[in-house]
Amino acid sequence: MTRRRLLVIGNGMAGARTVEEIIHRGGKEQFDITMIGDEPYGNYNRIMLSHVLAGEATIDDDDLLLNPMSWYRDNGVTLYAGDRATRLDRFAKYVRCESGRSVSYDTLIIATGSTSFFPNIDGLRASDGHLMKGVFGFRNIEDTNGMLQMAHSRDKTHAVVIGGGLLGLEAAYGLRTQGLTVDVVHSPSYLMNQQLDERGGNVLRREIEKLGIAVHTGARTTSVHRDAADDVTGVGFADGTDLPADMVVVTAGIRPNTEFARAGGVIVERGIVVDDHMRCEDESAIYAVGECVQHRGEVYGLVAPVWEQAVTLADHLTGANPDAAYHGSRITTKLKVAGIDVAAMGVKGPERDDDEFVQFYEPSTGVYKSVVVRDGKLIGAMLLGDVSKIGYLSQAFDDKVPLPEERISMLFDLGGPGETTGAMELADDAQVCNCNGVTKGAIVDCVHRGASSLSEVIAQTRAGKGCGSCKNLVGDIVACAAGGTLEPDPAADYYVPCIPLTKPQLIAEVRDRGLRSVSAVFADLAVDGKEDATAKMPLASLLRIIWGPDWADERGALFINDRVHANIQRDGTFSVVPQMKGGVTTPDQLRKIADVADKYNVPMVKVTGGQRIDLLGIKKEELPRVWEDLGMPSGFAYGKSMRTVKTCVGSDFCRYGLGDSTALGVELETRLQGLESPAKLKMAVAGCPRNCSEALCKDVGVVAVGSGWEIYLGGAAGAHIRKGDLFTTVETPDEVLLLCGRFVQYYRENAKWLERTYDFVPRVGLDTLKSVLLDDSEGIAAELDARLQLSVEGYRDPWLERAAPRSPAQFASALPLLPLPRVPVR
Amino acid sequence: MSWVSVGHVRDLTPGEGRTFVVDGHQIAVFLLPDGSVRATTAVCPHRGGPLADGQIDSDVVVCPLHQYAFAFESGLCTTGEVEPVPIYAARLQDEAIHIRV
Numbered sequence: 001m002t003r004r005r006l007l008v009i010g011n012g013m014a015g016a017r018t019v020e021e022i023i024h025r026g027g028k029e030q031f032d033i034t035m036i037g038d039e040p041y042g043n044y045n046r047i048m049l050s051h052v053l054a055g056e057a058t059i060d061d062d063d064l065l066l067n068p069m070s071w072y073r074d075n076g077v078t079l080y081a082g083d084r085a086t087r088l089d090r091f092a093k094y095v096r097c098e099s100g101r102s103v104s105y106d107t108l109i110i111a112t113g114s115t116s117f118f119p120n121i122d123g124l125r126a127s128d129g130h131l132m133k134g135v136f137g138f139r140n141i142e143d144t145n146g147m148l149q150m151a152h153s154r155d156k157t158h159a160v161v162i163g164g165g166l167l168g169l170e171a172a173y174g175l176r177t178q179g180l181t182v183d184v185v186h187s188p189s190y191l192m193n194q195q196l197d198e199r200g201g202n203v204l205r206r207e208i209e210k211l212g213i214a215v216h217t218g219a220r221t222t223s224v225h226r227d228a229a230d231d232v233t234g235v236g237f238a239d240g241t242d243l244p245a246d247m248v249v250v251t252a253g254i255r256p257n258t259e260f261a262r263a264g265g266v267i268v269e270r271g272i273v274v275d276d277h278m279r280c281e282d283e284s285a286i287y288a289v290g291e292c293v294q295h296r297g298e299v300y301g302l303v304a305p306v307w308e309q310a311v312t313l314a315d316h317l318t319g320a321n322p323d324a325a326y327h328g329s330r331i332t333t334k335l336k337v338a339g340i341d342v343a344a345m346g347v348k349g350p351e352r353d354d355d356e357f358v359q360f361y362e363p364s365t366g367v368y369k370s371v372v373v374r375d376g377k378l379i380g381a382m383l384l385g386d387v388s389k390i391g392y393l394s395q396a397f398d399d400k401v402p403l404p405e406e407r408i409s410m411l412f413d414l415g416g417p418g419e420t421t422g423a424m425e426l427a428d429d430a431q432v433c434n435c436n437g438v439t440k441g442a443i444v445d446c447v448h449r450g451a452s453s454l455s456e457v458i459a460q461t462r463a464g465k466g467c468g469s470c471k472n473l474v475g476d477i478v479a480c481a482a483g484g485t486l487e488p489d490p491a492a493d494y495y496v497p498c499i500p501l502t503k504p505q506l507i508a509e510v511r512d513r514g515l516r517s518v519s520a521v522f523a524d525l526a527v528d529g530k531e532d533a534t535a536k537m538p539l540a541s542l543l544r545i546i547w548g549p550d551w552a553d554e555r556g557a558l559f560i561n562d563r564v565h566a567n568i569q570r571d572g573t574f575s576v577v578p579q580m581k582g583g584v585t586t587p588d589q590l591r592k593i594a595d596v597a598d599k600y601n602v603p604m605v606k607v608t609g610g611q612r613i614d615l616l617g618i619k620k621e622e623l624p625r626v627w628e629d630l631g632m633p634s635g636f637a638y639g640k641s642m643r644t645v646k647t648c649v650g651s652d653f654c655r656y657g658l659g660d661s662t663a664l665g666v667e668l669e670t671r672l673q674g675l676e677s678p679a680k681l682k683m684a685v686a687g688c689p690r691n692c693s694e695a696l697c698k699d700v701g702v703v704a705v706g707s708g709w710e711i712y713l714g715g716a717a718g719a720h721i722r723k724g725d726l727f728t729t730v731e732t733p734d735e736v737l738l739l740c741g742r743f744v745q746y747y748r749e750n751a752k753w754l755e756r757t758y759d760f761v762p763r764v765g766l767d768t769l770k771s772v773l774l775d776d777s778e779g780i781a782a783e784l785d786a787r788l789q790l791s792v793e794g795y796r797d798p799w800l801e802r803a804a805p806r807s808p809a810q811f812a813s814a815l816p817l818l819p820l821p822r823v824p825v826r
Numbered sequence: 827m828s829w830v831s832v833g834h835v836r837d838l839t840p841g842e843g844r845t846f847v848v849d850g851h852q853i854a855v856f857l858l859p860d861g862s863v864r865a866t867t868a869v870c871p872h873r874g875g876p877l878a879d880g881q882i883d884s885d886v887v888v889c890p891l892h893q894y895a896f897a898f899e900s901g902l903c904t905t906g907e908v909e910p911v912p913i914y915a916a917r918l919q920d921e922a923i924h925i926r927v
């Protein structure tokens with residue numbers, strides 16, 4: 001069957017989602033898909049721009065990109081990004097672009113979205129129609145970057161935001177967070193008047209003002225003042241007053257992008273008119289989807305309806321569901337506006353005499369809730385500040401659950417079992433995350449497929465990654481689905497899911513039965529003796545902790561990093577970090593490193609945060625030769641193991657030094673080098689409390705205090721920041737070595753897989769650690785020391801494997817010769 | 827479609843994978859603990875990770891880059907919404923690995 005040519009104009013949330021849904025339904029067999037988008041990137045989550053403006057996310061965050069460029073490549077979708085469709089010939093069936101390119105189609109989808117609306121205000125636009133400098137809309141990455149640049153270009157920037165709806169408040173919040181002085185100007189008499197009633201608007205206003213944002217309602221902007229250099233100096237209002245300003249953000253509504261369709265002869269009213277199949281009126285081969293469409297008289301400005309439309313269109317085009325039809329969306333708005341939870345649906349207040357109207361208003365906490373009931377049905381609701389009942393209310397709004405006799409309980413959980421019931425009651429098809437179109441069913445599925453933590457579920461489904469207002473609900477659903485909230489789940493304490501034993505039980509069994517290989521552990525202890533790929537790495541680590549060098553090395557048990565003693569990078573190459581104990585190196589080592597970098601054309605040589613030198617971009621098959629040429633031991637920068645001991649110069653050179661931190665650091669690293677552990681371990685030694693080596697935020701940190709050395713445990717400065725807990729103060733370096741080693745061994749034997757010390761130390765408790773490791777309350781200190789000593793003696797530089805590879809495949813290239821995401825060469 | 831010999835099973839140890847190139851196809855071959863072989867496209871459909879470097883069990887291969895798992899049987903991703911990975915029939919004949927391409 002020859003495939004039809006499907007062309008999509010607009011590569012935004014609607015266009016790309018529709019294509020995703022089409023591919024999901026096997027549409028690649030039916031269609032050759034081409035997309036034209038005038039933004040020069042893949043498809044991103046527009047909603048996240050609010051977070052980007054507020055500095056809570058960046059433009060290159062993974063979360064922002066819904067479909068990166070590679071997605072198009074991987075899915076065989078041709079994307080012309082950064083080109084604009086300008087002309088449609090619906091008789092000859094082709095589209096012409098700004099670049100001169102023309103693309104023919106059999107089926108066309110128009111998904112051009114909308115743009116910011118700029119009202120008639122003097123000084124906004126130049127005579128050629130372009131926005132003048134200092135004026136911004138808020139729609140795309142370019143707008144957002146422009147605002148951020150302006151915000152940072154000078155010290156005291158004053159921004160005036162024109163329009164106090166959702167977008168305006170988000171813009172104001174973002175700019176305020178960036179440290180600007182911000183005024184919001186809104187011509188209706190209260191904020192967010194589209195979604196809220198007057199009281200709601202006023203409650204919101206007070207919350208916004210608490211953020212230090214000034215709000216002016218009932219104010220119509222008529223002009224933007226400029227100085228001789230055309231820089232913005234202020235805005236003027238209809239009543240003759242004005243406000244000073246350096247920049248103006250216009251968020252006075254959006255307008256569907258219909259020009260392309262209209263000029264091509266497609267019927268357009270307020271939006272591109274479509275039927276229930278999303279087909280354009282009077283057209284056979286042209287469809288439209290997203291904010292650019294008008295369906296049954298409605299034009300939508302939120303993303304939830306866009307998802308519904310995309311699904312219907314994909315069902316229809318692929319024939320996956322011949323009955324698919326879009327009947328319009330009942331809008332339940334659920335948003336986080338400027339950090340404040342807002343939800344609204346249906347009518348804003350009672351309209352008839354016998355409409356029931358229940359309100360709750362608590363000015364001190366900024367909570368306002370109301371519901372409107374007509375003939376026993378919920379026809380409107382509004383929640384501000386506390387949206388915990390949104391799940392229930394949106395179902396009631398969709399007529400899916402009956403209303404309680406006691407209407408007030410629609411607003412509160414009156415003595416009931418709380419919010420989790422809300423999560424339980426929700427129907428499977430109820431949309432939980434509006435921003436990313438994720439239903440309760442999808443979340444539950446994800447848990448049943450094995451996602452065990454909230455973050456895993458969020459990563460896999462994207463639920464909660466938009467405005468963030470649904471995160472609690474997502475958490476509740478995950479908890480319900482995992483069955484974990486009511487009964488504690490014993491499986492939560494298993495070291496690996498496929499073996500029903502806690503870590504201490506597992507260690508005891510392994511020792512008793514003398515199991516030295518991962519396959520033997522599976523055979524003896526796993527449910528049905530079945531192997532589980534994800535359990536191999538933790539089991540291999542555990543066996544190495546228990547048996548040291550005497551474990552039975554099975555190649556397949558090891559994660560790639562541990563097979564080749566280097567850290568795999570995003571392009572499948574590896575990073576090589578030679579050991580530099582305590583960050584001390586020599587000219588000779590540096591020369592060798594430089595020679596290797598030259599010889600192997602290393603694309604990047606980088607000094608790491610752990611005081612070593614990283615050679616990035618080494619091919620797997622070159623690793624043995626690189627190690628040989630370096631002639632230095634491995635720095636273990638890849639494993640779940642002891643990584644480095646960072647040191648400051650200390651008493652040898654530093655004029656403040658109270659102890660020889662460098663020497664102690666080198667000794668500590670020599671003793672603990674390469675030890676595998678549940679998660680990576682980073683250490684530091686500082687020569688005085690000035691703490692130049694950042695010992696207070698390391699897994700183990702040692703600080704010279706004159707009279708001796710302080711030992712801190714459980715610090716971190718990575719994804720989490722935590723100051724280490726002061727464990728003890730000792731007099732001599734030998735005691736430091738002994739106690740740090742004892743702690744490390746205790747951690748190795750008791751922490752969960754991947755549990756960093758910053759979780760382990762607070763979980764076990766500092767007091768317990770002190771009593772077990774210092775006072776030896778359990779009488780195990782000597783054993784811990786002895787077992788650590790065995791491991792220390794078993795240390796062998798893994799890079800010596802260069803001489804005799806462990807298997808024929810160890811250093812064989814796994815890298816396909818295809819162009820993968822390339823790491824740029826600097 | 828025909829069976830093509832790509833290499834020797836002695837080039838692998840159980841649990842390991844290795845990439846072979848056949849007719850311009852990049853194919854990752856894995857040796858299972860039970861001695862049988864499986865084959866997938868070498869490139870992870872997520873972000874192009876080298877699947878042959880992944881860890882396996884009898885059902886799935888786990889990509890080393892972001893740990894998405896793909897079923898040998900169907901190629902489907904078992905841990906997320908990633909596209910399926912194309913799979914190949916694979917078998918052993920006198921210790922030679924044969925792939926159907």
Ligand SMILES: Cc1cc2nc3c(=O)[nH]c(=O)nc-3n(C[C@H](O)[C@H](O)[C@H](O)COP(=O)(O)OP(=O)(O)OC[C@H]3O[C@@H](n4cnc5c(N)ncnc54)[C@H](O)[C@@H]3O)c2cc1C
Pocket residue numbers: 009010011012013014015036037038039046047048049050083084085086111112113114138139140167170257260289290291292301302303304306335336434435467
């Ligand atoms: C800052 C911000 C915050 C938001 N917050 C929320 C929220 O919290 N909740 C919510 O539900 N919604 C929110 N929205 C709205 C949501 O982003 C939109 O509903 C959604 O993006 C609409 O999708 P779309 O594909 O129709 O339009 P778009 O995502 O705008 O996509 C249209 C694409 O088509 C391109 N295009 C247009 N014309 C052409 C042409 N002729 N040739 C080629 N390409 C063209 C455009 O450049 C654009 O990339 C927010 C929007 C913004 C801007």
Ligand code: SF4
Pocket residue numbers: 648649650651654655656657658661686687688689690691692693
């Ligand atoms: S921590 Fe103290 S001893 Fe070490 S470099 Fe800083 S000031 Fe000097």
Ligand code: SF4
Pocket residue numbers: none
């Ligand atoms: S090096 Fe660390 S901080 Fe940097 S991108 Fe990678 S994981 Fe993130």
Ligand code: FES
Pocket residue numbers: 870871872873874875889890891892893894
């Ligand atoms: S590249 Fe394979 S999981 Fe990301």
